[in-house]
Amino acid sequence: MPAILEMKGITKRFPGVVALRDVNLAVEEGEIHAICGENGAGKSTLMKVLSGVYPYGSYEGEIWYKGEPRRFHRIADSEHLGIIIIHQELALAPQLSIAENMFLGNEPARNGVIDWNESFRRSRELMKTVGLKESPNTLITNIGVGKQQLVEIAKALSKKVKLLILDEPTASLNEADSAALLNLLLEFKKQGMTSIMISHKLNELARVADSITVIRDGSTVETIDCRAGQVSESRIIRSMVGREMTERYPPRASTIGEELFSIRDWRVEHPQHAGRAVVKDVSLHVRRGEVVGIAGLMGAGRTELAMSVFGRAYGRNITGAATLEGKAVKLDTIDDAIDAGLAYVTEDRKTLGLILNEDIKHNITLARLEGVADGGVINEAREEQVATRFRTALRIRSSSIHQRTLDLSGGNQQKVVLSKWLFTEPKVLMLDEPTRGIDVGAKFEIYTLINDLAAQGKGVIVISSEMPELLGICDRIYVMNEGRFVDEMPAKEASQEKIMASIMRQYAGAFQ
Amino acid sequence: MSTQIQADAAALKAEVRGQLWKDNLRDYGLLGSLLLIVLFFYLITADHASVSPVNITNLIMQNSYVVIMALGMLLIIVGGNIDLSVGSIVGFVGAVGGSLIVYAKFPYPLVIVICLAVGALIGAAQGVLVAYAKMPSFIVTLGGMLIFRGLTGNMLLGQFVGPFPKGFQSIASGFLPDVTDFGSIADSLPEWANIHWVSLLLGALVALWMFVGGIRRWRRAKLDGMEVEPLALLIGKNLVFAVIIVGIAWNLALYKGLPIILVIMGALIALYQFITTRTVVGRRIYALGGNVLAARLSGVKTERLIFFTFANMGLLAGLAGLVVAARLNSATPSAGSGFELDVIAACFIGGTSASGGAGKVMNVVIGALFMGVMNNGMSLVGLGIFWQQVVKGLVLLAAVFVDVYQKRKG
Structure with missing residues (x-):
């Protein structure tokens, strides 16, 4: 098969960083080509070079597409040739309908007047192709992330896509939606479409990819041909991190003490719809030195539970009792929660965790400015010492503590958020999807950190949608579904099957 | 391999230094342009009238109100809001002060205190609506702008109220x-x-x-x-x-x-420079403007801070109202109209981010002086008032264009 796309010797520099150095990528026509690598390795940057987000001239090297050298000055140039990229953060207008979004910027129109009938007819066709069962009139905000992803793909199809690029397409999808999406990709492949897929989920890559290009620290390491035979996950990981990683989780030797924090009969209503309970009569406890996991599907109410506990940051009509170190504790405001010794690391670090325009230093001290101030006046030297201490301890890769957090990779951003909360010296940490969108190496570092915190006698509560992660790092796991805790088990006795079974049992009960 | 790493490290250091230089360039570019237009008017005014001691003194007195209010507006805009009512507060506070002095015969030091309190109270009221009732600041202060302009007219019944005692006048036109x-x-x-x-x-x-x-x-x-x-x-x-x-x-x-007003202004500039760069409160206002959700989840009391920025703005607008009344030696129904635009323009010429989270006191002061020097210079050379507006508008656009352009280039 001839190569449809070749990127040769691509080098891209940013202020203070060489993001890509002499990267080569060859994609054959009709294959599913995966790109993987640690966070900050340069995968997304490479795709932005390809699609023209970074215009010709801002990088070194050549792009050959369909046998000709190409110079893309803007996204429209690459889209014109059928190269369509679907970004990790979906680019849909939430208050517009599916049909409107599908043809946004490309509306079927006569003399500037939109032909709605044509638009609906074509969107129905495309929705059928991708297997999306919704009315074209439905607003994007009213459908789930999985369906939104399908709308993006349908939108790409409407632009006569030849080369579809998906950046972490399944990062925020549950297992069923992920499987459906991957099947769709395989279906497209049969029809002759070429795809490039960036993903951290190695089991998915092993399933659908024809070849895998591994990028490490801005350079291509190798391209693995998967058609020759089964490629094991550890084989890919070794290539990504450049060393043998025998263990994905650090060894955990837990010494568990007395009960540290608990909530009883916790009930939370939806902030807009009074009376609709999102968290229903949940009781939870965590002991000193213990790592407790909360498993569940998307929308089970786990984030809502954590945020409502953290100073009522979510919900209304919150009822229930909370105790810390055996005494009732007041958690009415976020300030109360921080003062009591709670920390909550949000699921969404970009919109809820960081001030992206501010530097590492300012972000780290934000939750406890009193700690670097005398009588309301900030002591800049002490602030720098604190920031430097955390930058070293958590190995935040950056040019200095004065670097904007916007320019950091996902893993390093997460380390800044963690530093911010560690500086508040919490007793109980609630970590919501602490390793989402983070590479294998950084994940391992964060797991090690969680172990260390537990060893210091803190209580750690981890919310995660990746069940192997919970099984690998927790002592005890709660299973949450539809706002309730439906099961609780020691991690030693738990398995993915057992957790899924507890979730499904509740549904089975509902249908009786 | 190691030479590659060394080369990279050197390149990185050079780029970091380049970034530092670029940041400095943006700040000093602004100061440089101010000096350039001063030089420009120095050259084209007859007898270099633009830099005569009399004119410089006038320039400071005429523009003190813009500088004073721009300090408050900076905090408002950094916090992600806007205040359109400041011009009307200037008029209203002047009317209250003028009436108390002339009709009620209150001693003027007491009137000063009352007027500052009235300004702060108006700001606080608008702050409650923005911070706690979650109404958009643009709309709240648009309402305030209309209400207080109307109340000013009602209170003064279309009349000029004055004159004022010498001591009161000296706020705006006295000397050390x-x-x-x-x-x-x-x-x-x-x-x-x-x-x-x-x-x-x-x-x-x-x-x-x-x-x-x-x-x-x-x-x-x-x-x-x-x-x-x-x-x-x-x-x-x-x-x-x-x-x-x-x-x-x-x-x-x-x-x-x-001028006494220059001393007051200098003290305020120093105070706000300190608040914005060195204090916990200042840092939190920038954090709130940068990302209100993240700030709130970090324990920042976002509502209270927004309320504070509005109350503070009202206080400074009250002070500006006193200065304007003292300078005109009367309270007039139209005092302060259009000031809000000068003040907001000063902030944006000074590079304050329209989306909040970024802006510097010194740059805003330079922005205000920039506007002042242009107003003054254009009047000296006899440019018509309407052309002056056109030029000011163009300068605002050019300044923000340069800012946006530099930011995009990174």
Whole structure:
């Protein structure tokens, strides 16, 4: 098969960083080509070079597409040739309908007047192709992330896509939606479409990819041909991190003490719809030195539970009792929660965790400015010492503590958020999807950190949608579904099957 | 391989230094453009009237209100809001003060306190609506703008209310007293000796204090192991500032000395510079403007801070109202109309981010002076009032264009 796309010797520099150095990528026509690598390795940057987000001239090297050298000055140039990229953060207008979004910027129109009938007819066709069962009139905000992803793909199809690029397409999808999406990709492949897929989920890559290009620290390491035979996950990981990683989780030797924090009969209503309970009569406890996991599907109410506990940051009509170190504790405001010794690391670090325009230093001290101030006046030297201490301890890769957090990779951003909360010296940490969108190496570092915190006698509560992660790092796991805790088990006795079974049992009960 | 790493490290260092240089360039570019238009008007006005001591004194007095209010507006905009009502508050506070002095015969020091309180109260009321009732600030303050302009007219019944006692007037048009009055022998002394020595000395002291303070802070930072700029750059920079300050003090000393309003302004600028760069409150306002959700989840009391920025704005608008009334020596129904636009323009010319989270006190002050120098210079050369508006609009667009362009280029 001839190569449809070749990127040769691509080098891209940013202020203070060489993001890509002499990267080569060859994609054959009709294959599913995966790109993987640690966070900050340069995968997304490479795709932005390809699609023209970074215009010709801002990088070194050549792009050959369909046998000709190409110079893309803007996204429209690459889209014109059928190269369509679907970004990790979906680019849909939430208050517009599916049909409107599908043809946004490309509306079927006569003399500037939109032909709605044509638009609906074509969107129905495309929705059928991708297997999306919704009315074209439905607003994007009213459908789930999985369906939104399908709308993006349908939108790409409407632009006569030849080369579809998906950046972490399944990062925020549950297992069923992920499987459906991957099947769709395989279906497209049969029809002759070429795809490039960036993903951290190695089991998915092993399933659908024809070849895998591994990028490490801005350079291509190798391209693995998967058609020759089964490629094991550890084989890919070794290539990504450049060393043998025998263990994905650090060894955990837990010494568990007395009960540290608990909530009883916790009930939370939806902030807009009074009376609709999102968290229903949940009781939870965590002991000193213990790592407790909360498993569940998307929308089970786990984030809502954590945020409502953290100073009522979510919900209304919150009822229930909370105790810390055996005494009732007041958690009415976020300030109360921080003062009591709670920390909550949000699921969404970009919109809820960081001030992206501010530097590492300012972000780290934000939750406890009193700690670097005398009588309301900030002591800049002490602030720098604190920031430097955390930058070293958590190995935040950056040019200095004065670097904007916007320019950091996902893993390093997460380390800044963690530093911010560690500086508040919490007793109980609630970590919501602490390793989402983070590479294998950084994940391992964060797991090690969680172990260390537990060893210091803190209580750690981890919310995660990746069940192997919970099984690998927790002592005890709660299973949450539809706002309730439906099961609780020691991690030693738990398995993915057992957790899924507890979730499904509740549904089975509902249908009786 | 190791040479590759070394080369990268060197490139990185050069780029970091380049970034530092670029950041400095943006700030000093603004100061440079201010000096350029001063030079421009110096060259084209007859007898260099634009830099005559009389004109410089006028310039300061005429523009003091913009500088004072721009300090408050900076905090509002950094916090992600806007305040359109400040011009009307200026008018309303002036009307309240004028009526209390002229009709109620209140002593003027008491009136000053009442007026500041009235301004702060109006700001606080709008702050409650924005921060706690979650109404958009644009709409709340648009309402405030109409309400207080209307109340001003009602209270004054279309009349000018004045005049005011000398003491009150001196807020806006008084000068620091000079102890070096040579009395009867003054006439026999050479012209250079008859200047206001106190003003010159004060200017020199401020310049020296800034210079020494800057170097001491630099040394302490270096001892604490912080990253510092090269000493030569620091000294050069501070020398330029010192020369400018002494130059202005000397210029003013040739006329009537330091205006009282300049002293008030200087103190306020220093205070807000301190609040924005060194205090916990200041830092939190920037965090809130940068990402309100993340700030709230970090325990920042976002509502209280937004409320504070509006109450603070009201207080400063109240002060500006007193200054304007004192300067005109009367309260008038139209006092302060359109001021909100000058103040907001000063902030944006000074590079304050329209989406919140970024902006510097010194740049906003320079932005305000920029507008002031242009107003004054264009009047001196006899440009019509309508053309003046066109030019000001173009300058605002050009300044923000340069800002956006630089930011996009990174």
